[in-house]
Amino acid sequence: MTTRRPVPAGEDSPAVRLCDITKTYDAFRANDHVTLDVARGTIHGLLGENGAGKSTLMNILNGSVRPDGGRIEVDGRPVRLRTTSDARAAGIGMVHQHFSLIDRLTVVENLALVARPSSWPRRCVMPVDLVGIEERARLLADRLRFAVDPRARCGSLGVGARQRVEIMKALWHHAQVVIMDEPTASLSPVEAQELLSTLLTLREQGATVILISHKMPEILAVCDEVTVLRDGRVSRRLSIGADDRDPGPRRDRLEADLVQAMIGRPRPDPPARAAAPGSPRLVLHGVGDGARVGPVDLSVHAGEIVAVAGVEGNGQAELIELIVGVRRLRTGRVLLGSRDVSSDGPRTRLACGLGHIAEDRHAAAIATRMSVTANAAFGFVGARMGRRWWLPARTMRAHAGSIVDRMSVRLPGLGANIEGLSGGNQQKLVVGRELARDPSVLIAGQPTRGLDIGAAGDVHRELAALRDGGAGVLLVSMDLTEVLAVADRIVVMRSGRIVGDVPAADADVDTLGGWMTGAQPSEQKGVQPSEQKLVGA
Amino acid sequence: MSDVLNLAWVVSAITLATPLILAMLGGLISERSGVINIGLEGQMLVGAFTGVLVSYLTGSAVLGLAAAVGAGVLCGLVFAALTIGIHADQIVAATAVNLVGAGLTAALVPIVWGVDGISPEVARIPAVSVPGLSSLPILGDVFTKLTVLDYAAFGLAVAVWWLLFRTHLGLQLRACGESPEAADTAGVPVRRLRVVAQLCAGGLAALGGASLSLATIGLFVASMSQGRGFLALAALLFGKWRVWPAVAVCLLFSLVDALQLRLQIIESAIPHELLIALPYLLAVLALATFVGRAAAPAAIGRPFTRR
Ligand SMILES: Nc1ncnc2c1ncn2[C@@H]1O[C@H](COP(=O)(O)OP(=O)(O)O)[C@@H](O)[C@H]1O
Ligand SMILES: [Mg+2]
Numbered sequence: 117m118t119t120r121r122p123v124p125a126g127e128d129s130p131a132v133r134l135c136d137i138t139k140t141y142d143a144f145r146a147n148d149h150v151t152l153d154v155a156r157g158t159i160h161g162l163l164g165e166n167g168a169g170k171s172t173l174m175n176i177l178n179g180s181v182r183p184d185g186g187r188i189e190v191d192g193r194p195v196r197l198r199t200t201s202d203a204r205a206a207g208i209g210m211v212h213q214h215f216s217l218i219d220r221l222t223v224v225e226n227l228a229l230v231a232r233p234s235s236w237p238r239r240c241v242m243p244v245d246l247v248g249i250e251e252r253a254r255l256l257a258d259r260l261r262f263a264v265d266p267r268a269r270c271g272s273l274g275v276g277a278r279q280r281v282e283i284m285k286a287l288w289h290h291a292q293v294v295i296m297d298e299p300t301a302s303l304s305p306v307e308a309q310e311l312l313s314t315l316l317t318l319r320e321q322g323a324t325v326i327l328i329s330h331k332m333p334e335i336l337a338v339c340d341e342v343t344v345l346r347d348g349r350v351s352r353r354l355s356i357g358a359d360d361r362d363p364g365p366r367r368d369r370l371e372a373d374l375v376q377a378m379i380g381r382p383r384p385d386p387p388a389r390a391a392a393p394g395s396p397r398l399v400l401h402g403v404g405d406g407a408r409v410g411p412v413d414l415s416v417h418a419g420e421i422v423a424v425a426g427v428e429g430n431g432q433a434e435l436i437e438l439i440v441g442v443r444r445l446r447t448g449r450v451l452l453g454s455r456d457v458s459s460d461g462p463r464t465r466l467a468c469g470l471g472h473i474a475e476d477r478h479a480a481a482i483a484t485r486m487s488v489t490a491n492a493a494f495g496f497v498g499a500r501m502g503r504r505w506w507l508p509a510r511t512m513r514a515h516a517g518s519i520v521d522r523m524s525v526r527l528p529g530l531g532a533n534i535e536g537l538s539g540g541n542q543q544k545l546v547v548g549r550e551l552a553r554d555p556s557v558l559i560a561g562q563p564t565r566g567l568d569i570g571a572a573g574d575v576h577r578e579l580a581a582l583r584d585g586g587a588g589v590l591l592v593s594m595d596l597t598e599v600l601a602v603a604d605r606i607v608v609m610r611s612g613r614i615v616g617d618v619p620a621a622d623a624d625v626d627t628l629g630g631w632m633t634g635a636q637p638s639e640q641k642g643v644q645p646s647e648q649k650l651v652g653a
Numbered sequence: 654m655s656d657v658l659n660l661a662w663v664v665s666a667i668t669l670a671t672p673l674i675l676a677m678l679g680g681l682i683s684e685r686s687g688v689i690n691i692g693l694e695g696q697m698l699v700g701a702f703t704g705v706l707v708s709y710l711t712g713s714a715v716l717g718l719a720a721a722v723g724a725g726v727l728c729g730l731v732f733a734a735l736t737i738g739i740h741a742d743q744i745v746a747a748t749a750v751n752l753v754g755a756g757l758t759a760a761l762v763p764i765v766w767g768v769d770g771i772s773p774e775v776a777r778i779p780a781v782s783v784p785g786l787s788s789l790p791i792l793g794d795v796f797t798k799l800t801v802l803d804y805a806a807f808g809l810a811v812a813v814w815w816l817l818f819r820t821h822l823g824l825q826l827r828a829c830g831e832s833p834e835a836a837d838t839a840g841v842p843v844r845r846l847r848v849v850a851q852l853c854a855g856g857l858a859a860l861g862g863a864s865l866s867l868a869t870i871g872l873f874v875a876s877m878s879q880g881r882g883f884l885a886l887a888a889l890l891f892g893k894w895r896v897w898p899a900v901a902v903c904l905l906f907s908l909v910d911a912l913q914l915r916l917q918i919i920e921s922a923i924p925h926e927l928l929i930a931l932p933y934l935l936a937v938l939a940l941a942t943f944v945g946r947a948a949a950p951a952a953i954g955r956p957f958t959r960r
Pocket of ligand 1: 142146169170526
């Protein structure tokens with residue numbers, strides 16, 4: 117991808133031009149006459165709400181989705197991109213939002229999949245040139261300043277490393293244009309920073325990058341130009357100059373402008389903090405699973421949002437499972453209200469007023485092969501939809517419809533398979549469903565991961581409304597900005613234990629960060645850093 | 654004891670293993686591509702029948718073999734059309750293949766030959782003696798009793814292993830079985846490769862069936878595969894979807910099978926029915942105790958459609 121020298125801007129046709137692209141799913145316009153020019157050697161930001169059509173547009177450019185109409189030009193020449201191989205040949209590579217590495221195969225083997233030999237004897241008879249591919253992989257990694265072990269199995273890699281392999285895959289065929297679909301959504305802040313510097317390196321080396329992200333600071337830090345999609349149409353297009361990047365009124369104006377173009381209204385204000393909390397709703401006494409978590413003492417009161425902050429993989433996911441009742445409790449007790457539910461399963465706990473927004477949506481919150489209506493009904497059949505011998509379809513649809521309206525979920529139709537919804541909209545449905553249970557304690561596991569600014573603001577507002585109605589909320593989040601904006605009280609979790617507990621009003625990023633990494637001694641009595649066992653990632 | 658556990662025992666075990674290994678290789682290719690194939694049994698029967706029929710009509714066992722493979726490929730095509738073409742459930746479609754394979758072949762016997770349940774003897778695949786090896790001191794005998802098919806089974810095992818685990822095509826095929834979505838984004842033609850895998854699987858299973866009818870006894874008996882298609886599947890699971898362990902398990906099953914055949918003749922104290930069940934009992938035991946689900950291709954049984 118460095119074979120070409122950067123061409124002075126304005127003297128040549130754009131690296132990529134999408135003209136009048138239209139794509140319809142059933143009756144739903146995912147892209148509606150979209151025109152997008154991406155100048156060579158720039159980083160182009162693509163913004164928009166969940167479901168605005170960003171991924172669809174980029175999949176069209178990558179040859180994996182066929183548009184209903186429109187033209188595509190690469191370097192001024194019209195191209196037809198019917199398959200990803202066509203796109204690859206045209207110099208386009210993409211890092212997808214999901215599903216792209218095969219866990220059971222090594223890094224080299226994953227790269228070999230895209231390094232398709234041209235003649236059939238080489239494909240079907242000759243051995244794969246793993247040595248040669250490994251060599252090239254090392255060179256490529258060096259050039260991108262990546263540390264990746266080419267022989268590692270992809271399943272054993274962390275999110276950041278997987279992403280680096282994805283980037284190498286996208287660049288394997290000397291891509292001139294690299295598309296990144298929400299690359300930082302699941303990265304830790306440090307990894308996200310590294311990714312951004314990789315993008316800058318790529319631009320330096322002459323490549324063109326299209327970056328999809330919901331995070332304004334990222335967009336403003338690296339992008340040269342930005343296009344905003346709204347409801348499948350281009351709603352705004354602007355360039356970002358050097359003086360727009362520095363903090364100040366200029367940057368604030370620009371940001372407000374972009375947010376307005378994205379969600380059609382200004383950025384939602386963070387919800388107000390709670391009045392004094394009431395009686396305890398969820399109490400944990402020395403809770404542990406005998407391995408990765410515990411002992412944890414924690415209580416969540418009525419009218420209070422307690423946030424659990426921490427670096428991912430420090431026992432937060434396990435703690436949620438212990439509370440919900442899907443992980444075996446080895447030590448301690450769990451109380452919901454005044455009732456001890458330690459030995460009860462999730463069914464009883466849910467009946468006691470527990471609500472749960474699962475962290476891993478695909479594993480625990482939705483059934484991907486079922487319709488929106490069916491997914492909305494989970495946990496409602498029986499007690500809430502009436503115990504009858506049959507389930508009236510109309511009741512189910514009405515229920516699903518009310519959730520969809522309340523959360524303004526964008527979808528092709530209630531009968532549609534839930535996989536047809538964008539990730540953000542699936543999440544909105546899950547959040548809406550759990551809120552509709554009217555829980556007295558809500559466990560929210562990373563409820564805004566992957567959500568756009570508007571949707572995340574809506575979720576925050578709903579959490580606050582629930583709290584103001586007298587429920588207790590336990591919010592698990594890796595995002596400190598979110599934690600500081602929404603929570604009333606913040607606890608920090610590290611190595612399976614609570615190492616800090618502070619009212620949100622008194623908290624600051626540095627203290628929390630210190631607790632999270634262990635750089636600052638923990639403030640809770642009785643927990644010395646030395647006696648904390650290290651929990652493997 | 655030496656009249657049971659001797660060289661002749663090993664020879665008969667190898668002969669019995671051939672159909673198992675061939676069918677297992679078919680199943681391996683299919684399942685590695687992500688399609689569960691419990692239709693091996695039916696495909697074996699179709700192969701066994703077609704082989705005998707064509708050998709009967711033409712007098713040539715080799716033509717019989719070729720026709721058997723052709724019929725198996727056709728079965729594979731039908732199965733692929735059902736499962737990959739119109740997304741029929743893989744288990745249901747394969748059960749249909751089994752039922753139709755067993756029913757049709759049994760029904761055709763009286764129609765073609767006028768006798769119920771068994772065909773006349775036809776030209777069969779002869780045993781070959783390998784020049785040089787057959788004159789070896791003790792082992793020489795082995796190399797006079799085996800047919801080309803027995804050697805071919807091992808040859809094909811090598812070929813399948815090479816294809817699946819060394820070539821680019823094999824890498825793509827395995828990718829389809831691990832994550833069709835990921836394979837698709839990497840530009841692998843998932844559905845096309847799965848169809849090809851089904852054709853290979855059908856051909857191999859039918860060849861296994863033909864080796865049962867044409868090499869061993871030279872006639873067709875209704876339901877003669879006696880669950881060997883499922884036994885091959887068990888070997889595949891037990892061998893954790895890898896070629897050589899699965900081949901070894903096939904050989905193990907066959908050693909037990911050969912043993913029980915010989916015991917039936919010599920030892921009259923043990924009921925025959927119990928002896929016949931021996932290899933199947935072993936399979937059940939093996940499956941119930943050793944196989945972890947973790948070894949299966951991750952996307953096995955999951956149909957693939959582009960979003
Ligand atoms: N395969 C599909 N079938 C039906 N609808 C789809 C499909 N793919 C995407 N959509 C719809 O198109 C819209 C745009 O989706 P997408 O491009 O993924 O949005 P995003 O901007 O969040 O990436 C969404 O509302 C989604 O529901
Ligand atoms: Mg998207």
